[in-house]
Structure formats: structure tokens, C-alpha cells
Amino acid sequence: MYKDLFRQINVYWKEYGSWSGFLASPFVHISAVSTALYATGYLNVDWQNLALTALPTLLGFSLAAYTITFTLMGSALHRALSAAIDKKSGISLIRIVNSTFFHVVMVQSVALVFSILNKGTLVPDIIRALPLIDAAKLEAVSFFIFLGNAVGFFLVIYSIFLLASIAIGMFRLGRLTPPAPSPANEVKTPPPENAPNAIENTRRFKTVILIGKLFGLSK
Numbered sequence: 316m317y318k319d320l321f322r323q324i325n326v327y328w329k330e331y332g333s334w335s336g337f338l339a340s341p342f343v344h345i346s347a348v349s350t351a352l353y354a355t356g357y358l359n360v361d362w363q364n365l366a367l368t369a370l371p372t373l374l375g376f377s378l379a380a381y382t383i384t385f386t387l388m389g390s391a392l393h394r395a396l397s398a399a400i401d402k403k404s405g406i407s408l409i410r411i412v413n414s415t416f417f418h419v420v421m422v423q424s425v426a427l428v429f430s431i432l433n434k435g436t437l438v439p440d441i442i443r444a445l446p447l448i449d450a451a452k453l454e455a456v457s458f459f460i461f462l463g464n465a466v467g468f469f470l471v472i473y474s475i476f477l478l479a480s481i482a483i484g485m486f487r488l489g490r491l492t493p494p495a496p497s498p499a500n501e502v503k504t505p506p507p508e509n510a511p512n513a514i515e516n517t518r519r520f521k522t523v524i525l526i527g528k529l530f531g532l533s534k
Contacts, residue, residue, distance in 0.1 A: 327414050327417050327418070327421075330404075330406055330410050330411065330413070330414040331414040331415070331417075331418050332404065342473060342476040342477060342479065342480065343473065345472075345476055346469055346472045346473040346476055347469070349468075349469075349472050350465055350468050350469040350472065353464075353465070353468045354461070354464075354465050354468075360468065362430075362464070362467055362468040362471045362472075363430050363433065363434060363467065365471055366426060366427060366430035366467070366470075366471045367427075367430055367431070369475070370423055370426055370427040370430070370471065370474060371427065373423055373474065373475065373478065374420065374423045374424060374427060376478075377416070377419045377420050377423060377478075377481065378420060380416070380481055380485075381416040381417070381419075381420060384412075384416065384484075384485070385413070385416075393409065397409050412484050415480055415481075415484050416481065416484065418477070418480075419474075419477045419478070419480060419481060422470065422473060422474050422477055423474040423477070425470060426467070426470035426471050426473070426474045429466065429467055429470055430467055430470075430471065433463050433464075433467050438459050438463075439456045439459065439460070442455045442456050442459065443456065
């Protein structure tokens with residue numbers, strides 16, 4: 316189970332672009348600048364409260380968009396996404412869109428779990444239990460609290476900015492034109508023919524028509 320889990324995560328990470336694609340993302344840059352402003356005191360945001368109140372809703376929205384997109388995708392659009400190849404990565408567009416949606420869900424899940432764990436006191440308690448002088452303990456506790464707040468703020472802000480990547484993915488899907496079916500795969504329907512009905516060939520039907528002609532009821 317664990318081996319398969321890590322293999323799937325490794326596949327997603329490669330298709331997303333690995334570290335080069337992650338570090339080149341504008342959303343990462345914006346989140347990093349916002350985190351620097353928060354760390355220096357220019358932004359006063361209760362990121363833990365924001366995470367616990369907003370992230371569950373955002374995560375539900377992302378999962379719904381992920382599910383609806385790939386559930387309601389028609390065969391024509393699926394073929395178009397599979398045929399379209401990204402020039403930089405050489406990966407089909409459907410795999411890129413899939414990894415983008417999965418990345419959003421993963422980051423939002425990690426941010427939510429990190430926010431919950433960060434409210435605990437496990438790390439400060441471990442540091443206080445170490446055989447260190449009180450001044451060193453205070454500095455270590457302050458550093459880990461500062462680091463935890465910075466990482467948590469980055470994850471939360473990055474999770475919010477990633478909603479724009481969902482919109483971009485949907486925009487790319489909307490602009491994609493499904494390929495026209497090849498002539499070889501087209502099913503040619505033969506022109507309708509005025510084939511005689513099987514009932515018209517029966518003796519009973521012919522007899523009725525003959526009687527109708529005799530009495531002038533039919534032509």
C-alpha cells in the first residue's frame with residue numbers, strides 16, 4: 316500500500332513539473348512575498364483561524380470541481396485533451412490538467428492538517444524536556460514557533476491562490492476544440508430506401524386493396 320501510494324505521488328509530482336515547475340509558479344512567488352511580509356510584521360493575519368474556517372470549504376470546492384470535470388468530460392473532449400501535447404514538458408494536456416487539480420487538493424489538504432497540528436504544543440514540550448539551558452530552550456522554542464507560523468501562513472496563502480489555477484485549467488478546457496472525426500471512422504448511413512413493407516406482401520393485404528379498388532375506395 317505504501318509503495319503504491321508513494322509511486323502515485325511520484326508520478327503526480329513529475330507530471331506537475333517537479334521542483335522546477337513548482338518554483339517557477341507565479342503563485343509560489345506571490346505566496347513567498349506575502350509570507351515575507353507576514354514574517355516581518357507588515358501583515359497581521361490570524362492564519363490558523365483562516366485555515367480552519369476557510370480551507371474545508373475550499374477543499375470541498377476543489378474536490379467537487381476535480382470530480383465534475385473528469386466525470387462529465389465527454390469522449391470528444393477526452394480525445395482532444397489526450398491529443399494535445401504541451402511543448403515544454405511533452406506531456407498530454409489531460410495529464411497536466413489532472414496533475415494540476417490533484418496538486419490543488421494535495422496542498423490544501425496539507426495546509427489544513429498542518430494548521431491543526433500547529434495548534435498543539437508537542438515540539439515546544441520536547442524542546443523544554445531537552446537538557447539545555449533555559450536561554451537556549453527559549454530561543455529554540457521561539458524559533459520553531461516562528462518557523463511554524465511562517466510555513467503555515469505560506470501553505471494557507473498558497474492554497475488560496477491555487478484556486479486561480481483551477482480557473483486557468485477550466486479556461487484551457489473551454490478554449491480547446493475537439494478534433495473532427497476522421498473520415499475512416501465516420502459511420503456512413505445509407506440513404507433511406509422505399510423498401511416495401513412486409514405486411515404489404517401478404518395475401519390478406521393484397522385482397523383488401525383489390526376490394527377497395529373494386530368499390531372505388533382506393534387508387
